[in-house]
Amino acid sequence: AQSVTQLDSQVPVFEEAPVELRCNYSSSVSVYLFWYVQYPNQGLQLLLKYLSGSTLVESINGFEAEFNKSQTSFHLRKPSVHISDTAEYFCAVSEIQGAQKLVFGQGTRLTINP
């Protein structure tokens, strides 16, 4: 079985500041890793995912996440945030083998202050 821990339930930052949202996972088997974002009053949507290859993955809106196998982490970063990044961010994992069953972390609420 897998588990996902997001270490911060809320992260307030000022606009144009850098941000890191932390995610650690536990699994006895190999997993794929995902970050989903939930904007206010909307459903979740995929931000980025790590499947294989380069451990640094990027999204189209400037976020990046780095897979660290030794530390079982998949932290999400952005060098300069905007008001529009205000949302809840969920880290999730899925076993590589078999059908997808996502296991989600508790979520981190990112609030951007002007």
Add this chain to the structure above:
Amino acid sequence: NAGVTQTPKFRILKIGQSMTLQCTQDMNHNYMYWYRQDPGMGLKLIYYSVGAGITDKGEVPNGYNVSRSTTEDFPLRLELAAPSQTSVYFCASSQSGQARETQYFGPGTRLLVL
């Protein structure tokens, strides 16, 4: 294109009442999922379906039933509502259910059981 739609957006139920949460997708996806999201918690899988006529339990199926008569629709039924079922419910879909796939989420149904 609508993607994944859910109705209703919000509902208040009395203890013991029943209701059906509707979910429809127009992407011709084979896999569909129901999750619940409790405050401060990640999403937990209730039921999923790999195609019309085939459903299976997820992590928290007790108190719920599902059916999948068509590719497009995946309703979730609560037979005897309990306060513990107060939550936000999300429906999602994916093309083939492979572990690497992106899931597409609906906007959610907020349910309050009093």
